[in-house]
Amino acid sequence: MSVLVYIESDQGKFKKSALEVASYGKAVANKLGTSVTAVTFNSNYASELGKYGVDKVLNVSNTNGFNAKVYADVIKQAANAEGSKVVVVSSTSDSTYLAPLLAVGLDAGYASNVVALPTSTSPFTVKRTAFTNIAFTFT
């Protein structure tokens, strides 16, 4: 039932957003009373994620480069295996590319542009930007 986080890396190194996603995932997991599992691809520093609250890392070997459909399917399989009810991805180009595919694969709701920790876990409610940053919605 862990929170699943997708941690992006580039040539083995974590992208800048990755550690923020890990920390956010940890904070969400704390609210839910569960642990954090990270999915990474070709990471050379997977063990570093422990410093950011990640309890388990699934480091996938992939030699074919980023493919949104493939990555979404792998993350979906991980989410199902972990029983994850919440999956956290960043707002990078690649993450926003795969996120809708992942949401359909999991038959899950998707909230983009989230800017804060959940205000409620039941129902799961997050604050996100809307109207091109002129307002916020609670979704």
Add this chain to the structure above:
Amino acid sequence: MKILVCISHVPDTTSKINFTDGDTKFDTNGVQFVINPNDEFGLTRAMWFKEKQGATVAVVNVGGPETEPTLRKALAIGADEAIRINTEAKDGFAVAKELAKIIKDRAFDLVIAGRESIDYNGGMVPGMIAALTDANFVNKCIGLEIDGGNAKVIREIDGGKETVSTSLPLVVAGQKGLVEESDLRIPNMRGIMMARQKPLTVVESVGANSETSTVKFEKPAPKGSVTLVSPDNIGELVNLLHNEAKVI
């Protein structure tokens, strides 16, 4: 080639954004609605395929009758037909499910949807459509060429762009850069007159469920006043940051 362009009916970018009903609904009073800007880029590109490659172009919106003027504008720009799926756009996933039905029924080769709409900025409908219709998908599309059943798509990535080769059926999420802004089509009088005679078909909803809902809206806190602190008065600065702003 059969092209479907998804059109969102959104507030004009200069609209005042306000909320009613205890901040649970967007206040549409006095708001002008337009074609979502990202959809305009897609529609203009579709018109190029129509004029140069003989494609047919349909436009579709998920919404109530109030969205029909926006669909008529798309017809005036040159689309051949419009389809309105008669239901509220409950959330991005529900919209995608409604659109997926039409896409599968009519076997469109190419679907162009805006990367995100300027109201809810969901950024999910194009990808969800692709997943639901088992079509290829490219996000953040800033270049699109079709040759028979093959497509070359340029997508924006962090720090650059990438060219992707793929094939039809294809869904692309269009955005600024897909066509030059100077090439965006504006309806002329002839187009407006012809739009009245083009078909606008209303189809009933498949009753798609939403996976999310908007609990409430909120506007950002108004900007506060500015307090200037002399560079010689570091103690006062630390005091303000600690006791008033509470950031240290």
